[in-house]
Amino acid sequence: MSDAVSATEPGLAPVPRVLSIAGTDPTGGAGVQADLKSVAASGGYGMAAVTALVAQNTCGVRSVHRPPPDFLREQLVAVSDDVQIDAVKIGMLFDAEIIAVVRAWLAEHRPPVVVLDPVMVATSGDHLLQPEAEDALRDLLPLVDLITPNVPELAALVSEPAAVTWDGLLDQARRLSRSTGVTVLAKGGHLDGDEIWDALVDASGAVTELSTPRVETRATHGTGCSLSSAVATLRVTHGAWQPAVTEAKRWLTTALRAGEELHVGQGHGPVSHLAETWARAGTRLTPARLAEHWWAQIADVRAEIDALPFVRALADGSLGDDDFSWYLAQDALYLGDYARVLAEASRRAPTVSEQTFWAGCAQQALVTELELHRGWLGGSDEPETLPGPVTTAYVDHLLATTARGGYAEVVAAALPCFWIYADVGARLAEHRTDDHPYAAWLTTYADEDFAEATARAVDLVSTLAAGSTPQVRERMFAAFRASAVLERDFFAAPLQRHDGSGPTVEG
Ligand SMILES: Nc1ncnc2c1ncn2[C@@H]1O[C@H](COP(=O)(O)OP(=O)(O)O)[C@@H](O)[C@H]1O
Numbered sequence: 001m002s003d004a005v006s007a008t009e010p011g012l013a014p015v016p017r018v019l020s021i022a023g024t025d026p027t028g029g030a031g032v033q034a035d036l037k038s039v040a041a042s043g044g045y046g047m048a049a050v051t052a053l054v055a056q057n058t059c060g061v062r063s064v065h066r067p068p069p070d071f072l073r074e075q076l077v078a079v080s081d082d083v084q085i086d087a088v089k090i091g092m093l094f095d096a097e098i099i100a101v102v103r104a105w106l107a108e109h110r111p112p113v114v115v116l117d118p119v120m121v122a123t124s125g126d127h128l129l130q131p132e133a134e135d136a137l138r139d140l141l142p143l144v145d146l147i148t149p150n151v152p153e154l155a156a157l158v159s160e161p162a163a164v165t166w167d168g169l170l171d172q173a174r175r176l177s178r179s180t181g182v183t184v185l186a187k188g189g190h191l192d193g194d195e196i197w198d199a200l201v202d203a204s205g206a207v208t209e210l211s212t213p214r215v216e217t218r219a220t221h222g223t224g225c226s227l228s229s230a231v232a233t234l235r236v237t238h239g240a241w242q243p244a245v246t247e248a249k250r251w252l253t254t255a256l257r258a259g260e261e262l263h264v265g266q267g268h269g270p271v272s273h274l275a276e277t278w279a280r281a282g283t284r285l286t287p288a289r290l291a292e293h294w295w296a297q298i299a300d301v302r303a304e305i306d307a308l309p310f311v312r313a314l315a316d317g318s319l320g321d322d323d324f325s326w327y328l329a330q331d332a333l334y335l336g337d338y339a340r341v342l343a344e345a346s347r348r349a350p351t352v353s354e355q356t357f358w359a360g361c362a363q364q365a366l367v368t369e370l371e372l373h374r375g376w377l378g379g380s381d382e383p384e385t386l387p388g389p390v391t392t393a394y395v396d397h398l399l400a401t402t403a404r405g406g407y408a409e410v411v412a413a414a415l416p417c418f419w420i421y422a423d424v425g426a427r428l429a430e431h432r433t434d435d436h437p438y439a440a441w442l443t444t445y446a447d448e449d450f451a452e453a454t455a456r457a458v459d460l461v462s463t464l465a466a467g468s469t470p471q472v473r474e475r476m477f478a479a480f481r482a483s484a485v486l487e488r489d490f491f492a493a494p495l496q497r498h499d500g501s502g503p504t505v506e507g
């Protein structure tokens with residue numbers, strides 16, 4: 001049975017239908033293009049009526065074409081004649097004639113939620129509202145439910161110089177809210193500091209402050225547009241401003257953090273509106289990239305293994321017989337339980353092909369265990385050596401993962417024994433010479449079937465991880481890394497047992 005949530009499952013909140021009334025940005029970072037992505041990322045259905053066409057990119061505005069105001073009226077009426085609008089976000093209005101059209105339409109239709117981002121001057125310094133239209137914009141304010149000015153916009157709306165302190169900004173926001181009767185979201189992004197403060201201020205003077213760490217990035221184009229349209233959408237879902245703003249800011253911070261990954265433009269690039277959605281769906285993950293990433297994430301452990309005295313002594317042949325035999329005995333003990341874990345992976349496997357693969361690996365682990373006893377350890381099928389603390393810790397980790405975790409975590413925990421062993425083994429095998437004391441053992445590392453099984457195991461686990469939720473993927477990686485650390489300790493144990501130091505399992 002699929003565990004996907006049906007798009008029409010009872011109990012889900014209805015999808016907010018959100019109309020953006022704004023200008024355009026052909027590079028997609030600001031204006032209606034940003035609004036549509038922000039609405040979608042916030043769970044809404046986005047619509048757009050265009051006020052002005054702006055030739056701009058991440059470096060600045062080149063020119064503005066304002067279509068006849070009547071055509072904006074036609075767009076608005078076409079939407080409202082047909083669609084029940086749950087929220088409106090208003091952005092760039094450009095001049096008094098456009099403002100008059102929006103004002104008349106709002107007065108007639110009164111959508112339940114109206115958010116106004118009083119766009120005036122772009123970061124590049126270009127005017128997106130003609131200065132002589134500021135009075136018309138002020139007159140529009142009482143018709144909206146939330147105003148979201150940045151520092152210079154708030155200053156312009158209260159006809160004062162820009163605030164330079166947080167208290168100064170709050171004071172202006174209080175006065176704007178009191179004079180208009182409208183809640184204000186004052187944005188402090190233009191003030192200095194490692195923390196960015198924003199505040200919701202309502203007409204009664206009540207203030208809710210919200211802070212986020214400043215994201216060090218050049219990708220800040222369109223943050224105001226994106227935040228206001230996300231807030232409009234989330235206000236419909238949550239029914240109140242504070243949770244809507246809190247959620248929108250959390251989302252925007254993630255989008256800001258991922259903005260530079262988009263490599264859009266040479267100036268101030270856009271935020272990555274859908275970063276969170278892509279991460280949740282694993283859209284940008286391929287099994288190959290994930291495998292590369294996991295391998296890189298254990299580079300420290302792999303380097304420590306290569307530097308271990310045991311591995312070096314095995315390579316140059318200086319390893320003592322006793323230590324070598326002890327290592328083989330521990331390996332045999334480990335393999336007996338490792339085979340049980342692989343058999344359990346086979347039992348839980350979702351496809352016959354995976355079931356067969358893990359069952360084959362379990363059988364091979366047992367064959368190798370028997371070969372160790374009968375060949376290398378000279379005789380009995382029964383172990384004579386007791387498991388050392390690292391062997392016990394490693395086996396306990398695998399068995400606990402099997403007991404508590406799902407299939408995905410079990411196979412992730414099982415992977416380092418293939419992958420690290422094959423990797424270290426391939427390098428050790430290069431040291432084989434005819435007179436090497438461990439020549440026969442080093443030959444076993446070059447086994448082609450094991451290399452093939454390792455490649456299949458890496459592919460199966462990385463495919464599973466790439467298709468899992470971030471939570472499951474995180475648990476898989478934790479199980480994988482813990483096994484990698486225990487692999488290291490397993491290689492360290494034969495010589496460490498002489499100096500009494502124990503395993504160094506990470507918490
Ligand atoms: N570098 C940043 N790190 C974190 N949040 C930011 C950053 N820049 C802007 N923001 C947030 O984005 C929103 C809009 O920012 P702001 O720069 O104040 O307005 P505008 O984009 O309208 O000029 C605010 O909520 C602000 O806190």
Ligand SMILES: Cc1ncc(COP(=O)(O)OP(=O)(O)O)c(N)n1
Binds near residue numbers: 031
């Ligand atoms: C069409 C259009 N609308 C608004 C803006 C300004 O966007 P904003 O979110 O205030 O972001 P920046 O000015 O910081 O990019 C715009 N550039 N274009």
